[in-house]
Structures are given as C-alpha cells and as structure tokens.
Amino acid sequence: MRLRPYIINILLMLALPAVAYSEDSDYSEFSDYSEFSEFSDSSDSSNISNTPNFWHRLVPSQLVVQNAGNMGLVSAGIGWNYGRNKQWETHLLMGFVPKYKSQSAKPTITVKENFIPWRLRVDDNVVLEPLSCGLYVNTVVGSRFWSHLPSRYPNNYYWFSTRFRINVFMGERLTWHFSTGKNKRSRDITAFYECSTCDLYLFDYFGNRNIKLRDIIGLSVGVKLQLF
Secondary structure, three states: OOOOHHHHHHHHHHHHHHHOOOOOOHHHHHHOHHHHHHOOOOHHHHHHOOOHHHHHHHHHEEEEEEEEEOOOOOOHHHHEOOOOOOOEEEEEEEEEEEEOOOOOEEEEEEEEEEEEEEEEEEEOOOHHHHHHHHEEEEEEEEOOOOOOOOOOOOOOOOOOOEEEEEEEEEEEEEEEEEOOOOOOOEEEEEEEEEEEEEEHHHHHHHHHHOHHHHHHHEEEEEOOOOOO
8 A cells, every 4th residue: 555645645735725824814804813812822832933934834733533524433633723813724634444344444534624714702711613614635545446437447437536535514613721731831622513525425415306415414523632
C-alpha cells in the first residue's frame, strides 16, 4: 500500500485554505467574536510569536476526535484555526472502517474545512456556536477503491470515483473554557454534532423521488481541544 501520493495531495489541500483565508480575512461584521478574545491564551502563543509567521501557521492548534460522518467509525487528527476572528478551521483526520464482512479493516483520510459565522456567550466560561458548516473530502485507502474507471468496466459505466467522496455538513458546537497546570494555561474543549451527506447521496436524492431527505443525512459527534 503506497501512502506517499495521499500525503502529498493532503499537504497541497491544506496549503490552499491557509493562503486563501489568512489573517487578512475580515469577518468582523459577524460581531460577538471580539468579546471572546480572552479565550485565547497569550501566555502560550508568546513562545512562538517570535518565529516566522509562515512556520507559526504550520503549528497545529487543535486536536480533534470524531465519530462517523462518512469518514470511518472513529477519526482523529489535528487542526488549525485562522482568519482575523478565527472563524475558519482546517482539520486533517485519519480514521478506520472496521472489517465487518469485508476482508480487512480499512484506513481513511479526511481533509475538512469548517466555517463558524458567530458565537454566543452563555456565561463566563461557556460559549455556544449555533452554526458550524463546511465541507470535507475523504478517501478510503485500499486497492479495491479507484479514482479512475478500471479497464474491466465499459466506458462511462460509472461516472463517479469510489476512492474520494465530497461531503457537506451543518451542526452546532458548545465550548467550555478552563485553565490547566501551574501556570493556569487557558484551554478550550468543544463538543459538537454535525448532520452531513455526500455527493452520491445528493445525486440519488435529486434523481429518485422515492428517496427521502432523512435517508441521505447522517449524524456525527465529536470533541475538539483548542491548544492555544
């Protein structure tokens, strides 16, 4: 199994949002974000503030664990948040699909882009994010999955790839702010849920009147730890 091509493609995909949504992105019109500036830990970030800005952006600021969502039974990985008000996030996750009735379990790789338009304060240490949305691309690593139609099939027999799926989602998140260690370093832990579907499900939904919306929507839950 060759993972090198997957790793190269993922690194390229991660580089695009980091350039497109840099600190110049301004979403201040969504208000409320300025009120939560104290949730960032200036004591933690000071250790890397002297490093070049490019290398600073490459340091992951989040740890993420997610269940289901068309990306495997369980997925875990790292994340980055950016933009002037930190409304954009990129997650790189690795998971697995259990063996079930197939020959073996299969690893999955997911690149996920999140957008959080606004936040609402519940109390001094709790923040509600009533809407999170975005899209992600995931792949199942295995020789039985293909990105181009194999020669054993007639031309145009399948129009889609079995290796890559494009997913869209909407959800909600609840964040708790707390301090740890002797230096009382600030941390945020976020619980979230997402309702998602993929490109093939949407194609079937619009092409088949017998398929209901509830048939193509899946529920996913997860936890995110904000490191700094």
